[in-house]
Amino acid sequence: xxxxxxxxxxxxxxxxxxxxxxxxxxxxxxxxxxxxxxxxxxxxxxxxxxxxxxxxxxxxxxxxxxxxxxxxxxxxxxxxxxxxxxxxxxxxxxxxxxxxxxxxxxxxxxxxxxxxxxxxxxxxxxxxxxxxxxxxxxxxxxxxxxxxxxxxxxxxxxxxxxxxxxxxxxxxxxxxxxxxxxxxxxxxxxxxxxxxxxxxxxxxxxxxxxxxxxxxxxxxxx
Amino acid sequence: xxxxxxxxxxxxxxxxxxxxxxxxxxxxxxxxxxxxxxxxxxxxxxxxxxxxxxxxxxxxxxxxxxxxxxxxxxxxxxxxxxxxxxxxxxxxxxxxxxxxxxxxxxxxxxxxxxxxxxxxxxxxxxxxxxxxxxxxxxxxxxxxxxxxxxxxxxxxxxxxxxxxxxxxxxxxxxxxxxxxxxxxxxxxxxxxxxxxxxxxxxxxxxxxxxxxxxxxxxxxxxxxxxxxxxxxxxxxxxxxxxxxxxxxxxxxxxxxxxxxxxxxxxxxxxxxxxxxxxxxxxxxxxxxxxxxxxxxxxxxxxxxxxxxxxxxxxxxxxxxxxxxxxxxxxxxxxxxxxxxxxxxxxxxxxxxxxxxxxxxxxxxxxxxxxxxxxxxxxxxxxxxxxxxxxxxxxxxxxxxxxxxxxxxxxxxxxxxxxxxxxxxxxxxxxxxxxxxxxxxxxxxxxxxxxxxxxxxxxxxxxxxxxxxxxxxxxxxxxxxx
Numbered sequence: 001x002x003x004x005x006x007x008x009x010x011x012x013x014x015x016x017x018x019x020x021x022x023x024x025x026x027x028x029x030x031x032x033x034x035x036x037x038x039x040x041x042x043x044x045x046x047x048x049x050x051x052x053x054x055x056x057x058x059x060x061x062x063x064x065x066x067x068x069x070x071x072x073x074x075x076x077x078x079x080x081x082x083x084x085x086x087x088x089x090x091x092x093x094x095x096x097x098x099x100x101x102x103x104x105x106x107x108x109x110x111x112x113x114x115x116x117x118x119x120x121x122x123x124x125x126x127x128x129x130x131x132x133x134x135x136x137x138x139x140x141x142x143x144x145x146x147x148x149x150x151x152x153x154x155x156x157x158x159x160x161x162x163x164x165x166x167x168x169x170x171x172x173x174x175x176x177x178x179x180x181x182x183x184x185x186x187x188x189x190x191x192x193x194x195x196x197x198x199x200x201x202x203x204x205x206x207x208x209x210x211x212x213x214x215x216x217x218x219x220x221x222x
Numbered sequence: 223x224x225x226x227x228x229x230x231x232x233x234x235x236x237x238x239x240x241x242x243x244x245x246x247x248x249x250x251x252x253x254x255x256x257x258x259x260x261x262x263x264x265x266x267x268x269x270x271x272x273x274x275x276x277x278x279x280x281x282x283x284x285x286x287x288x289x290x291x292x293x294x295x296x297x298x299x300x301x302x303x304x305x306x307x308x309x310x311x312x313x314x315x316x317x318x319x320x321x322x323x324x325x326x327x328x329x330x331x332x333x334x335x336x337x338x339x340x341x342x343x344x345x346x347x348x349x350x351x352x353x354x355x356x357x358x359x360x361x362x363x364x365x366x367x368x369x370x371x372x373x374x375x376x377x378x379x380x381x382x383x384x385x386x387x388x389x390x391x392x393x394x395x396x397x398x399x400x401x402x403x404x405x406x407x408x409x410x411x412x413x414x415x416x417x418x419x420x421x422x423x424x425x426x427x428x429x430x431x432x433x434x435x436x437x438x439x440x441x442x443x444x445x446x447x448x449x450x451x452x453x454x455x456x457x458x459x460x461x462x463x464x465x466x467x468x469x470x471x472x473x474x475x476x477x478x479x480x481x482x483x484x485x486x487x488x489x490x491x492x493x494x495x496x497x498x499x500x501x502x503x504x505x506x507x508x509x510x511x512x513x514x515x516x517x518x519x520x521x522x523x524x525x526x527x528x529x530x531x532x533x534x535x536x537x538x539x540x541x542x543x544x545x546x547x548x549x550x551x552x553x554x555x556x557x558x559x560x561x562x563x564x565x566x567x568x569x570x571x572x573x574x575x576x577x578x579x580x581x582x583x584x585x586x587x588x589x590x591x592x593x594x595x596x597x598x599x600x601x602x603x604x605x606x607x608x609x610x611x612x613x614x615x616x617x618x619x620x621x622x623x624x625x626x627x628x629x630x631x632x633x634x635x636x637x638x639x640x641x642x643x644x645x646x647x648x649x650x651x652x653x654x655x656x657x658x659x660x661x662x663x664x665x666x667x668x669x670x671x672x673x674x675x676x677x678x679x680x681x682x683x684x685x686x687x688x689x690x691x692x693x694x695x696x697x698x699x700x701x702x703x
Contacts, residue, residue: 120424132396139389143382152374159381166385169392176395177406178344182388185348189384192355193377196362 007055008130011172014048015134018168019110022141025161026106027099031153035080038157042072045164052171060180061171067180068167071187076160079194080153097148109140131172138165156197160190229270230282230339233292236264237299237332245325248317253324254307260328261303264335265296272694278412283341286697287478287549291471292338294553297679298467298560299331301672305564306460308669312571313458315363323363323458330356330464337472343391344409346476347384350440353469354380360465361457372452379449380440387436387476393429394483397421411479418486426484427491433480434496440473443534444504447527454523455576459567462519463560466526471552474530478537482702485540497538498628504531505635512642518570518578521646522562525602528639529555529610535632536617537702539624545699547616554609554680558601561676565595568670569650574659578646583655594673596651601680603643604636609683 021041028034046069053061097105113136118129142162146155167183170176227235240260247253271292276285306327315323333356336349354376362373395408401417402408418426439446454462481493508528515521529551536548568591569584570576585592601608614636621629687695 116428120422120428136389139385146378146382155378159378159385162382162385166388166392169389173392173396173399175399175403175408176392177408178342181348182344182391185351186385186388189351189355189381192358193381196358196374196377 007051010051011048011055012130012134014044014051015131015168015172017044018048018164019134019137019141022138022145022161022165023103023106025157026102026141026145026148029099031084031151032081034154034157035077035084038080038161039073039077041161041164042068042077045167046073048168049171056174058174063180064167064171064183067184067187071191072160072164076190076194080157083153083197096150102144102148105144106141109144110137113137113140132169135165135169135172138162138168141165152197156190156193159193163187163190228279228282229267229274230279230284233264233267233271233296233339234332234336236260236267237328237335240264241325241328241332244328245321247324248321250310250315250320253320254303254310257324257327258300258303258307261296261300261331264331265300268293268296268335278341278410281342281345281406282336282339283411284339285701286694287701288338288475288698290549290553290691290695290698291475292335294556295334295338295468295471296331298464298556298676301564301675302460302463302467302560303327305463305567305669305672306458309459309567309571313364319363319365322359326356326359326363327460327464330360330469334468334472338475341411342406342409343394343411343414343479344406346411346479347388347391350387350437350472350476351384353472354384354440357453357461357465357469360461361453363458364456366456368452369456372449372456376449376453379446383436383439383446385436386432386439390429390432390434390436390480393425393432394480397425397429411483414483415486418483419488421487423487423489423491426487430480430484430490430493430496434477434493434500437473437476437480438500438534441470441477441534442473442504442527442530443500444507444527444531447504450527451520451523454526455517455519459519459563459570462523463563463567466523466563467556467560470526470530471556474533474537474552477534478702481537485703494538494540497534499538501531501534501536501538502628502631502635504528504534505639506631509635509638509642512639513645515646516577516579518566518576518581518646518650519563521578522559522566522602525639525643526555526559528635529559529602532614532617532636535621536613539617539620540703541620542696542699544617544620544624545702546695547613547620549695549698550609550683551613551617554613554683555602557676557680557683558598558608558610561598561673561680562595562602564670564673564676565591565598569595572658573656578649580656580659581650582653583651585651586655587658590670592651594670594677596647597677598673599643599647599650601677603640603647605640607685608677608680610680612684 018041021037024037046065049061049065114133117133117136139162142158145158149155163186170179244253271289274284330353333349333353337346340346340349358373358377362369398414398417398421407413442450454465484490484493504527508524511524533548533551536544569581573581604610604614621632
C-alpha cells in the first residue's frame, strides 16, 4: 500500500491531523483553548481507530474508537471545562519554555521520530510505518508539552495527548492483540489522574495548581 | 483446585477479592485482621508454586525466575500486614481512608503478583499499571500537602514511564508481527523470545529503549528515580515496605524479561551495557546523595535506588553467575529494606518525627527496637553475614573478572553508600538519646516479629541456602541469559 490508495491516504491524513493538533496544543497559551484542542484530537483519534478497524476488518477497533470518542472527546474535556470554570483559570499561562523555542524543539522531535522509525521498519507494511512515525511524534510532543508547562492541568493534558499517540500506534499495527484492553487500561489511568486533580487540587489548594509551588515540601531541611 | 481456577490466577484474584471485602469494612480491628488473613492465605497458596510444573498457561507463566520473587513478595505482604495491624492506630485514619488504605494494599498485592506471573507482555503492562495506581492511592491516603505532592509526582512520572513501556510493548509486537498470527500469542514472552532471532533487530532495539525507560522509571533507576524518595517518605510507613520490596522488583523483573527477548537476537545493540550504565549512575548518585539526607525515610528510599542499581548492573553483566547475584540481591534487598522500615516505623512513632537527628539514640531508650534496627541497617549496608553481602561480593567478583575497570566506580559507590549507612546507623541507634515525644502506642512486642523474621530469612539466604533453593535460584539465573 502506498500513496494514492484510499486506506493509506485516509489513515495518513488522520494521523497527520493528530500531529497538527499536537503542535496546536504546544502553541496555545490559554487553558480553555488547550482543552478544546485536546477534545478535537480525541475525536480524530476515534476516527483513526474506526478507520483502522474498517481497513483491517477488525471489529474490536470500533470499540476502541467508541471508548476514545466518549472519554477523550466528550467526558474528559467536559470535566476539565468544569474544573477551569471553578478554578477560574481563564487566564493565559506562560509556559516554562517560550512558544518559539518549544515549536522548534517540536519540529526537531518530529524529525527525530521520522528518522528513527522509517529506516528500521523498512520491512513492515507502509501503513504501519507511517502511522508509527506519526504516533511517535505525537508521543514525543506530548512529553515536550509536559516538560514545558508547569501548570498541573496542562501537564495532564500533555500526558493524555501522549497517550493518544500510543493508541494511534496500537491501532496502526495490524493484528495487535489486546488493543481494547490495553487502551482501556491506559484510559482508566488518565481518568484517575483527572479525578485526582479534581479531588485534591480543588479542595486543598485553590491557587496552586502550578506544580512549581509544590516544591518546598521536600522535607530535606535539617 | 478450588473453583477450577489455576493457581497463578488464584494468587491474583484472592488478594483482589480481599481488596473488595476490605473496601467495605469500615472498622479498624476487623479490617486489619482480615488483611492479615488474606495475606496469610495468599502466602500459603504461593508456596504451592514450588510444586507446580514450570511453563506458561495462557497469559501466565511460572518459572524459576518469578517463583522466588513471588514467594518473597507474598511473605513480605504477610509480614507487612502484621506490622500494619500494630501500626494502623497510629496512622489515625478515618473510616474512608482506612478502607481505601486496606483495599489499595491488597489490590497492590494482586497486581504485583500478576506483573510477576504474566507471560503476556500486555498483561504484564496492565498489571504494573494497576500496581502503580494502587501505590498512588496508598501514598496519597493521608491527604496532607506533602503526601499529595509525592503522589502527584509518582503519578505523573510513572504515568509517562508506563506510557513509554506500552509503546515499547507495541514495538515488540511490531517486530514479531510478520511471524505470529493473530491472537494473544503475539505478545507472549516465551513466543517472542523464541522468535526474536528472526525479528528485525532495529525494531527490537527501539522496543528495548522504550521498555527500559518505561519500566526503569518504575524500578527507580537514575535518572528516572525522582518519585521514589518522596513516595517512600510521605505515605503510610507500611507502604514504604511494600513499595521498595515489591513494586521495584516487579518493574525490574519486567526490564529483565524485555532484555531476555532483545538479547536473543545476535544483531541487536547489546542491552546489557545500558542496564550497567543506568545501574552505575544509580549506585554513584545514591551513594553521594545518601550523605546529604536528614530524613530517615528518604535516606532509606535512596538506599533502595542504590540497591536497584546494583541489581541492574548484575543483570546487565548477564551470564549465570552475575544473574544469580542480581536475583539474590533483589531478594535480599526486599527483605532487609522492609525490615528497616518495620524498625524505623516504630522509631518514628515513638519520637513523632522522621528526622534522623530526632530519632537519635534508640538503643539507650528502647534496646529491643534499637538493636533490631541496628542489625537491619547493617544488613542493608551489605555487612556479612546477610544476603546482601553475599550478592554484592558475588557481583564485585564477577565485575573484576569481566570488566575490571568498571569495578573501581562500582566499588567506590558500594563503599561510600555503606559508610553513609553505617554513619546513619550510629546516629539513629547509638547517638545521644532523645526523649520520646509521644507516649508509645499500644503496639505489642509481637509487631517486632516481622523485623526479626526478615533478618532471619536474609541470614538464611546469605549463609545456609539449602540445595533445592540454590538450584531454584540458579535455574532462575539461567533465564535472562
